[in-house]
Amino acid sequence: MHNSDDKTPRCKGCGICCRNGGPAIHIKDMPLIEDGTLPLSDIVTLRPGERVYDQPAQSMMMLDSEILKIKGRDGTWTCMYYSPEGSACGIYESRPEECRLLFCRDIEPLAAMYEKDRLTRKDVLPEGHPLLQLIAEHDEKCAPVRMEETAKAAREGNAEAGETLREMVLFDMEMRRLVPEKTGMPADMNDFLFGRPLRVLLRTMNINVYEVGESIRFGFAQGE
Template sequence: MQKSNTNQTRCRRCGDCCRNGGPALHKADLPLIQDGTIALIDIVTLRPGEWVYDQPLQKVSPLDAEMLKLKGRDGTWTCIYFSPEGSTCGMYETRPVECEVLFCQDIEPLRVMYDKDRLTRADLMPEGHPILSLMADHDEKCAPAAMELLAKAAREGDHAAGESLKEMVVFDMELRRLVPEKTGMTAEMNDFFFGRPLRILLAGMNIKTYEAGGTIRFGFNG
């Protein structure tokens, strides 16, 4: 968070930035993942078309490209490695590059590198891994921008759009159920493989997803 007081010239480690959200990950952060400092289960993929908070611009806007970001904690975007109780970072000495350059009273260094050399899922997955094809299929069938268009049309009473949206959400839910079941990997990996669940993205549009009577229903609010 940028502040008007400019007397400070270095980070006070107050935790404000950590509370506002964990960093996006860049190729310079790859060693932190390779040596286990950052676990894949602690990374969430934000996909093109998702509306996210742009720190340098300090506004919400849709993503142009994939972003890997440290997960939040306690149902918020507060960085998972931050301890609110003691205002301490669990990896301060080996923190990601965005954390190194970010200073709340001068965000220009972050602005310069913010959208450069970002890591992608493909950078972290072995070439030819079978789940890569599932990720590509999911990206095609569950694109956030397409979901948003269908949701807006369904809200306005378009039945066909509502049925297409239902199929999209069911596919997303089933894939997230089957991958852990078939691979033995923890379900926490789904946020890395497939990004945030569509029902979470829909909730951001004030659309609640219900499972009732063996099918999916939507509640349109607002």
């Protein structure tokens, strides 16, 4: 029971933090993956070079290292375990470390650990796992920084860059098709294995990808 005179700020359970995005996963959260509380199909990998929302800074930033993050829901970054209808967390008792520390009126505890001891795919998949080689190949060919540079050149009318971008997106799409088909893994594991699809990252640059037969074409909207 709390003293009625206690003036300590407390979380009001408004859910704004949860709507701004699910937590990144840290080494302390590894038991939640091991016991199945956080299945890999519920995790998305954010790769170096991607532009993401930084909770402590409350602004967009470009990542310089890999982050594993709980997926969003309903086409937004709202944490998939958060229920807007009930304003409740589906895994509250087993919530990740960032969720335990995050408090909008005092972000210092979260800021102090935010970039420390983050898990990566190599931490989660055992050494020698056959998919690690595919992940490395995909990261090399579909690096977000390379994609963004190529996309900007293609937008400016560089035909060679446009063809390179097309090859990157097709490779990304094919990898996501083949791995579930050949391994039997569910398709929703792709976001953990390979990060967000390039066509999704391109959409943040106002570039749409349209499938045309066995190929694709790009639609370059105004602005970036």
